[in-house]
Amino acid sequence: MKYVIIGNSAASVGAVEGIRKVDPEGIITVISEESYPAYSRPLISYYLAGKVKEEDMYIRDPDFYENNRVELLLDKKVSRIEPEQNTVKLEEGQSIEYDRLLLASGSSPFLPPIKGIEKQEYHFFNYFDDIKEIQQKIQLNQVTRPLIIGAGLVGMKAAEAISLLGLPVTVIELGPHILGSILSDVPARMVQRKMEEHGVRFIFEKTVKEITWGEELQGVVLSDGQGVLTDLLIVAAGVRPRIELVEELPLSKNQGVKVNEYMQTDLENIYAAGDVAEGWDLLQEENRVIPIWPGAYRQGHVAGMNMAGLKTKDSGGFAVNSIGFFGFSIITAGVFEAREGNEEILCREEPDSYLQLVFRDNRLLGFIKLGEVGQAGIFTWLIKEGIDCNSFKEKILRPGFCLLDLPEELRRDRMRGGETIESPGCA
Amino acid sequence: MKRIYAREEYCVGCRLCEIFCVVGHSKSKDIIKTYKKEPDRPAPRVAVWEDGPLSFAFQCRHCDQPSCVEACITGALSKNEEGTVLCNEDKCVGCWTCITVCPFGAIQREEGEKKKIVKCNLCSGEPEPYCVSHCPNRAIVYEERGVE
Numbered sequence: 001m002k003y004v005i006i007g008n009s010a011a012s013v014g015a016v017e018g019i020r021k022v023d024p025e026g027i028i029t030v031i032s033e034e035s036y037p038a039y040s041r042p043l044i045s046y047y048l049a050g051k052v053k054e055e056d057m058y059i060r061d062p063d064f065y066e067n068n069r070v071e072l073l074l075d076k077k078v079s080r081i082e083p084e085q086n087t088v089k090l091e092e093g094q095s096i097e098y099d100r101l102l103l104a105s106g107s108s109p110f111l112p113p114i115k116g117i118e119k120q121e122y123h124f125f126n127y128f129d130d131i132k133e134i135q136q137k138i139q140l141n142q143v144t145r146p147l148i149i150g151a152g153l154v155g156m157k158a159a160e161a162i163s164l165l166g167l168p169v170t171v172i173e174l175g176p177h178i179l180g181s182i183l184s185d186v187p188a189r190m191v192q193r194k195m196e197e198h199g200v201r202f203i204f205e206k207t208v209k210e211i212t213w214g215e216e217l218q219g220v221v222l223s224d225g226q227g228v229l230t231d232l233l234i235v236a237a238g239v240r241p242r243i244e245l246v247e248e249l250p251l252s253k254n255q256g257v258k259v260n261e262y263m264q265t266d267l268e269n270i271y272a273a274g275d276v277a278e279g280w281d282l283l284q285e286e287n288r289v290i291p292i293w294p295g296a297y298r299q300g301h302v303a304g305m306n307m308a309g310l311k312t313k314d315s316g317g318f319a320v321n322s323i324g325f326f327g328f329s330i331i332t333a334g335v336f337e338a339r340e341g342n343e344e345i346l347c348r349e350e351p352d353s354y355l356q357l358v359f360r361d362n363r364l365l366g367f368i369k370l371g372e373v374g375q376a377g378i379f380t381w382l383i384k385e386g387i388d389c390n391s392f393k394e395k396i397l398r399p400g401f402c403l404l405d406l407p408e409e410l411r412r413d414r415m416r417g418g419e420t421i422e423s424p425g426c427a
Numbered sequence: 428m429k430r431i432y433a434r435e436e437y438c439v440g441c442r443l444c445e446i447f448c449v450v451g452h453s454k455s456k457d458i459i460k461t462y463k464k465e466p467d468r469p470a471p472r473v474a475v476w477e478d479g480p481l482s483f484a485f486q487c488r489h490c491d492q493p494s495c496v497e498a499c500i501t502g503a504l505s506k507n508e509e510g511t512v513l514c515n516e517d518k519c520v521g522c523w524t525c526i527t528v529c530p531f532g533a534i535q536r537e538e539g540e541k542k543k544i545v546k547c548n549l550c551s552g553e554p555e556p557y558c559v560s561h562c563p564n565r566a567i568v569y570e571e572r573g574v575e
Contacts, residue, residue, distance in 0.1 A: 014497075042500040046520055052501075056518055059502035294498035294528060301497070320498075322527040327542075331527050373536065377494075377529035384530070402532055403485060404476040414531055415433055417488030 001026035003307055004088050004096055006078050006245065007104030008032035009041060010293050011274030011300030013060060015102050018304020020068050026308065028070045029096055031088070035075050036128055037065065042293055044131045045157035049164040057128065081245050083267055100269055100307040103246060103257060104300060107239035107275035107291060112149070114220075116211040122233040125158040137232060138165055145170070147220065147230035149208055151178040153323060155236030159200050160325045162232075170201045170228060172208055172220075182321050182332040186347075187354045187368050194328045203228070241276045241289055254278060256289040261313045263303035271307055273299035280316035282384065283334050283365060290319050320380060331376040334358070334366025334383045346397050357397060362390040375402050428510040429571045431549070431556055433483035437566035438475070440482035444558035444567055445471040448486075451550050451557030470537050472547040473558045484558060484567050486547035487512055487533045495525035495534065511549050519543040 003019055005012050008030050016028060039057040046052040065072045077091040081103075087095045109124040111117065124130045125148075137143050146162050148155045151173035159169045171178075177188035178195075192202060203222070210221040211233070219229040241256035251266035252258040256278040263271045263279065273279075274296035278287040295317045302314040320333040335358055338345065344359045353371035357364060357379075364382040378401070382389060387410070389396060395405040403414050446458070452469040453461035461468060473486040489512050496504045496512060503518035504525060521542030526534045537543045549569075550556040559569040 040500050040502070042522065043520065052520060056501070059500075293500050294494075294524065297497045320527055322522055322524040324523070329523055331523060333527065373523050373526055375532035376523070376527050377525075377534070378532040380528055381530035402476055404478045404481065415435070415483065415485065417430075417490070417531055 001308070002097055002099045003028045003102070004098035004100075005030045005102045005104055006088065007102075007106055007274065007276075008034065008038050008072070008074075009104070009106055009274065010038075010059075010296035011104035011106075011277075011303070012102070013038045013064075014297040014300025014302075015104065015273065015304035015307070016064075016068050016070055018301040018306075019308045020304075022305050022308035022310045028068065029073065029098075030065070030070050031073045031076050031078055031090070031096070033075070033077050034127065034129070037062070037072070039128055040293075041126065042157075044125070044128055045161040047128075048131045048135055048158075049161040078245060081249065081270070083249060083270065086269065098269070100271065102300070102303055102307060103265070103270065103272040103276055104274045104296075105242040105245065105276050106296075107241050107289075109154075109235065110238045110240050111235060112207070112237045114208050114211055116213065117235075120211050120213050120217050120233070122211075122235050125154050125234050125236050126239065134162075134232070134234070138162070138167070143167060143232040145230045146232040146234065147172065147228060148234045148236055150236035150238065151175070151202065151204075152181055152236060152238060153179065153321065154239075155234070156195070156325060157323070158234050158236055159195065160198075163195075163198050163200050164326075168199055168201070170203065170230070172203050172206055172222065172228070174205065174207050176204055178202065179330075182319070182323075182336065183330070183368060184336050184356065186349070187330075187356065187370050190354055190370055191325060191328065191330060195325055198326050239275065239291065241291075243276060246270075254287075258287050259299075261316075262306040262311065263299055263314055264306065271303040273303040279314060281318055282316040283318045290317055292317075292320060294320060318383065322376075328371060329373050331369045331373065332367065333376075333380045334364070336366050336368050346393070348397050348399075353399075355397060357393075359389065359393065362388050362393065364389055364396070372399065374400075378403065428489065429549075429569055430489055431486060431547070431559060431567060431569050432572065433485060434566050434568060435481060435483040437564040438482045438484060439564065439566075440475055440477040441563070442475050444473050444484045444562055445475060447557040447561035448473045448547075451553070452545075470535055470545050472535055472545050474535060484562075485531070485533060486558070488531050489547075489549070490530075494528040494530060498524045498528045500524055511551065512546070513548055513551075514544060514546050516543055516545070 040059050079091045080089050109126045146169050148171045151171050163169050206222040208220045212218045257272040258278045259272050275291040281288040305312040322331045346357045348355045356368040358366045367379045448471040450458045450461045475484050493512050501518045503515045506512050535545050559567045
């Protein structure tokens with residue numbers, strides 16, 4: 001059996017490990033456009049801030065590919081997939097045959113339409129090489145006024161890292177508050193204040209209309225005509241699934257590539273996992289891209305086992321995020337706002353912490369937890385299992401909620417753990 | 428695999444398991460030196476939960492399909508061949524993603540400046556985990572229960 005995996009991040013590593021659980025013999029080829037073994041994308045901001053050294057960026061030991069007998073092709077770009085011939089063609093002309101193909105090409109950063117952007121140097125904050133370029137500019141003292149477009153997860157981690165390097169960061173955000181994909185207004189303001197205390201400046205509800213330059217980058221003009229000077233422009237305006245390789249193929253896709261519960265696309269030999277795939281969203285009950293690291297690994301792992309012939313269903317997932325700024329932690333999962341109008345929202349707000357729970361029919365649908373970390377996974381478990389929380393709902397809101405607060409039967413079930421209860425897998 | 432199980436009917440909440448967990452993960456493995464002399468005292472990997480007469484000790488379940496290992500963004504968490512879920516503390520950056528997905532709330536944090544998780548490693552290399560061997564009431568046991 002010949003396996004080909006396009007991409008070399010979480011989903012790809014998951015697939016290699018999934019395949020090898022089932023098939024120790026088959027030939028695995030991993031193709032990556034980048035020049036590194038699988039590294040942690042979430043760690044790139046840690047790297048820039050000097051918290052993680054280069055050798056700790058890699059998510060597996062150096063002998064991972066050798067031990068799993070993987071042929072790793074770095075700096076190679078796939079130009080097309082030829083499903084009739086079961087081959088993948090590289091830009092440099094080489095063809096690679098497959099019996100099973102995994103599309104784990106991830107997502108690529110979105111470049112918003114800004115006048116003059118094509119003429120100027122801007123940076124994304126998604127790949128290791130992006131960060132190395134930014135790092136070089138900062139080290140050469142070429143940066144005094146960094147500007148970030150977008151206050152999402154990527155933009156905020158960029159803001160934190162650059163601020164930790166002692167530079168005054170300005171962030172321009174189209175929406176009314178930061179982290180719009182995971183936070184509602186009140187907790188977002190709380191996090192914003194923490195960031196402002198560290199010198200990050202925010203401009204909301206504005207877009208960048210135009211980039212101005214002389215010999216070098218000078219600044220940007222915002223939608224209201226206001227000018228902001230900058231000498232380092234970072235674009236963090238979201239990502240899009242990289243479906244260009246399957247654009248012409250007869251398989252269902254919306255934003256991402258649609259997959260069934262076996263992570264298989266409409267073409268039975270082609271699978272997809274990670275940011276490029278529309279897997280099952282347990283809460284929204286639809287196929288959707290959920291671009292998170294743990295989900296990418298899980299999907300890749302399930303895809304790998306299926307590719308190797310062990311029928312394994314993916315349980316589906318939902319958004320789960322853990323992120324922090326200047327030591328202030330944010331953990332969220334599921335939905336954070338009323339959707340159908342029959343949700344019940346409970347909140348506990350204190351000066352340095354915040355907890356918001358969203359229930360529907362006494363089942364937890366989502367939470368936002370700021371400033372306190374412990375036991376958050378029990379919340380995630382309640383969501384995943386759809387547990388009726390009616391008898392202990394008020395206890396969930398209290399600080400220090402833990403297994404003790406569950407009804408006896410559930411608590412005993414948790415205490416046994418291990419073999420008797422299948423871990424629900426991460427979201 | 429052998430796992431640690433709590434027997435709540437015998438637990439009086441004395442927290443000796445927490446104390447001896449710290450000792451078992453210290454440099455000297457000596458209780459006096461651990462608490463009086465050594466500068467970087469480790470955090471306990473086991474937690475005693477207590478509410479009135481109900482109490483029990485709880486630590487990592489070493490899941491067959493550990494969510495934390497799947498979710499770890501650095502590769503610090505792994506499951507070894509014996510089934511023990513281990514954390515390479517040198518690689519942990521304290522992102523708390525594992526805490527976000529652990530369905531048991533069993534992952535602890537290092538206290539103070541060190542921003543890292545700590546978790547039960549079944550006292551690798553010891554015949555019996557410290558919490559188990561030092562519990563005066565046998566309220567924590569280490570045994571193979573198989574599938575119940």
